[in-house]
Every structure is written in C-alpha cells, then in structure tokens.
Amino acid sequence: MADPKPVLVVGAGPVGLVAAAELIRHGVPVTVLEEGTELSGEMRGSTFHAPTLDMLAEYGAAERMVEQGFVAPLMQYRRRDHGVIATFDFGVLADVTRHPFRLQCEQFKLTRILHDILKDKPGFSIRFGAKVAAVADEGSHVVATLADGTRIEGSHVIGCDGAHSAVRKSAGLSFEGFTWPERFLVLSTPFDFRSIIPDLADVSYYADPEEWFFLLRVPGGEPGGLWRAMFPTSAELSDEEILSPEFARARFARIKAGRDDYPTRHRTLYRVHQRVAETFRKGRILLAGDAAHINNPLGGMGLNGGVHDAVNLGAKLARVWHGDAEDVLDLYDRQRRGVTVEHVQRQTITNKQNLEAKEPEAQAAFRDRMAEAASDPAKAHAYLLQVSMINSLRRAAEID
Numbered sequence: 001m002a003d004p005k006p007v008l009v010v011g012a013g014p015v016g017l018v019a020a021a022e023l024i025r026h027g028v029p030v031t032v033l034e035e036g037t038e039l040s041g042e043m044r045g046s047t048f049h050a051p052t053l054d055m056l057a058e059y060g061a062a063e064r065m066v067e068q069g070f071v072a073p074l075m076q077y078r079r080r081d082h083g084v085i086a087t088f089d090f091g092v093l094a095d096v097t098r099h100p101f102r103l104q105c106e107q108f109k110l111t112r113i114l115h116d117i118l119k120d121k122p123g124f125s126i127r128f129g130a131k132v133a134a135v136a137d138e139g140s141h142v143v144a145t146l147a148d149g150t151r152i153e154g155s156h157v158i159g160c161d162g163a164h165s166a167v168r169k170s171a172g173l174s175f176e177g178f179t180w181p182e183r184f185l186v187l188s189t190p191f192d193f194r195s196i197i198p199d200l201a202d203v204s205y206y207a208d209p210e211e212w213f214f215l216l217r218v219p220g221g222e223p224g225g226l227w228r229a230m231f232p233t234s235a236e237l238s239d240e241e242i243l244s245p246e247f248a249r250a251r252f253a254r255i256k257a258g259r260d261d262y263p264t265r266h267r268t269l270y271r272v273h274q275r276v277a278e279t280f281r282k283g284r285i286l287l288a289g290d291a292a293h294i295n296n297p298l299g300g301m302g303l304n305g306g307v308h309d310a311v312n313l314g315a316k317l318a319r320v321w322h323g324d325a326e327d328v329l330d331l332y333d334r335q336r337r338g339v340t341v342e343h344v345q346r347q348t349i350t351n352k353q354n355l356e357a358k359e360p361e362a363q364a365a366f367r368d369r370m371a372e373a374a375s376d377p378a379k380a381h382a383y384l385l386q387v388s389m390i391n392s393l394r395r396a397a398e399i400d
C-alpha cells in the first residue's frame, strides 16, 4: 500500500531539484527543504554532458537550457607552446544521444528552470529558509529536524545538501578520500580569446608541465559571453596573494605571451577533493550529488554525476514508494557508488595527471594518444563515450 508521506529532499541545488522532478514525474509527492531563502545564483558548474541533457529533456528542461547556454560541439587539448594537440567533435555521438555536444550553461539556470517547471505541479512543495540539522530513520518513516526545532516527517529522505551534507553527517556516514594540496583559481573575463587564438574551441584544456589550465566559454550574462580560466595555485600562497589583481595578470599572461591585461569579472578560489561517502543508502536515508561524492572539475563530471544519481534514485524510490518493488535502493547504491569510484573518481584524477605531467615521456604519450584518438573516427567515438559519461551510465546499468 502506498505510503502517504512525501519524500523529503534536502537541498534545492541542481541534484535536489532533479531528484524532485523525477519523483514528481512518477507521481510521488516531494517536500524540498532548502536552507537558503532563495535558489542559489552562484555560477559554479557550467558543463552539461550529452546524457545529462537527454535526462533533463524528460522534464522539459533541456531545451530551455540549450536556449540559455552555449552549445560547444568541439573540445580541444592544447599545449601552450605547441598549439593544438587534438580536437574532438562531439557530433560523432549523434548515434547514441539527442544532444551530441557539451552544453556550457551556468548551473543556477538549471535550478531556476526546474523550479519553474515544478512549482505548480501537484505534490511538489518547497520550503526556503529550512536548514536541516538532523535526520532520523524511524523504521517506518523518517524525521528531519530543522535548526529551529521544527520536525518534518517523510517516507524517505534524500540528502542533496552538498559537500558538507548535514544529512550525511547525521547518518554517521564517512566521506573517505583526500584533498589536493593546491587550490583552484577561476578567473572570468569578457575578453574573447578567439580574437588572439583563432582556432580556439569553447572547451579547451591546456597541458603544461609548469602550470596546466583550462578555458571554457559560458554565457555569463555578457553579450559575447565570458571566458572562465581555471588554474591550480601553490599551497604556500595566501588567499590575499592569489586573489590579487597582480596574481590574476600573471596567470592570464600564461594563456598567450605578451597579453595580461584582461578585464576580470569574477575571481573564485576553492579547495578540491576526491571523496566518496561510504554508502549512498542507509535505511530510509539516501545521498546524491555532492553530498555523496566530490571530485576535481577536470572533465565536468561532478554535477553531471549528481544528476545521474538523482535520476537513478528517483525512479527506484518511486517504485518503492508505490509499493511496486520490495527494495531496490541497495541497487541504487551499488550502481551509482560503483561507477562513482570506478569511473568518475578515476577519470577525473587521470584527467588532472595528464594535464600536469612533468616527465617528457608522459607528456609525449598523452599527446600521441589524444592525437591518434582524434584522427580516427572509431577511436574518437570510443573516447567521447568515456568523457561524456555515457560509458559510466552503461556500466551502472550492468550492475545488479
């Protein structure tokens, strides 16, 4: 018999709202509890991979994302000194996806679009200013206690409350892994790098033994868009030094010799981790997105992996909620935690190591591998299945 209590989703970030959309699509009532007084407007993640867009299309969100983002059909690996190593065309994936490209679009646009789609749907409710302090599994239901002491009951709770997840901590689940010593600096500028690097793709990763970086073009609310440049920074430097205009100029000077005077719109410095929760499921308490796993941004897999969690979990939880399945929630943990470790963690660490390789042999091997893959359509297809996370979804579907 159907449990009349709603599913509680903690956090109205992209993962929480996708989980809500998937549950609502399957006729399950959802209460979203969000600490903020409104949806976040932070830029943060800006990469959406092909299968993620295929999933978002089910809620009517992908088309609106495409309208508000930049379609990036190409991805490049480059070297500062030797130009292009390899250019990959996502168009070769047209046989397996309706969105054969990377979409560059700020993640806050997704949360706004999803909220707009969900807000009037029967069964959906959202409470802003609702900071969850603790959750408890009472056997037949869950209770979320807010910071002000209010108690809210649900059938299950999904912690989509980000890397510092109160839900994960309240459930006593460890977040094993490590923190990279260097922090990452993101600088954004309206200067169009294509005017000085004519063959530059909208998504370009620069391998460099001294200091790798990447360049991504996003809408950014500017007529011609914004370029986001991300650089690693030394652990020995203070925040003040790294966030100074002089430091930004010195980093920008690495992009193209002789130029360092680009107008800067944003400077963000953040710590980067590789961590995975010990389980994504403990009884009626579930984790998804950054609450369950975090990784470096090379390859744009964190946010996308979180959306893949939310869709996988939403569909399974709906079956349990309706009483159509005994318990498929352990399968969610096996599938999503499995590919998070096997694919997302491994791939993002490899991506970083490829770009920062210091030994000439390792640099040459990476260059040769990428150049060969890009020049052979079958190899390019295989490589792009991996980087666009289609392989990780196929692997998850095989796990039983």
Ligand SMILES: Cc1cc2nc3c(=O)[nH]c(=O)nc-3n(C[C@H](O)[C@H](O)[C@H](O)COP(=O)(O)OP(=O)(O)OC[C@H]3O[C@@H](n4cnc5c(N)ncnc54)[C@H](O)[C@@H]3O)c2cc1C
Binding pocket: 010, 011, 012, 013, 014, 015, 016, 033, 034, 035, 036, 040, 044, 045, 046, 047, 107, 130, 131, 132, 133, 160, 161, 162, 163, 165, 166, 167, 186, 268, 270, 288, 289, 290, 291, 297, 299, 300, 301, 302, 303, 304, 305, 306
């Ligand atoms: C600078 C930067 C660049 C990034 N670039 C990329 C990229 O290019 N591609 C990519 O895939 N990923 C990227 N990421 C990672 C991406 O932003 C995250 O993976 C993504 O935001 C995870 O979404 P989420 O919904 O799980 O968590 P979040 O977006 O962190 O959302 C969590 C929500 O929970 C709320 N919340 C927190 N605690 C509580 C509580 N106790 N009670 C109630 N509500 C609570 C928060 O207010 C928030 O709204 C980047 C991250 C950063 C910082």
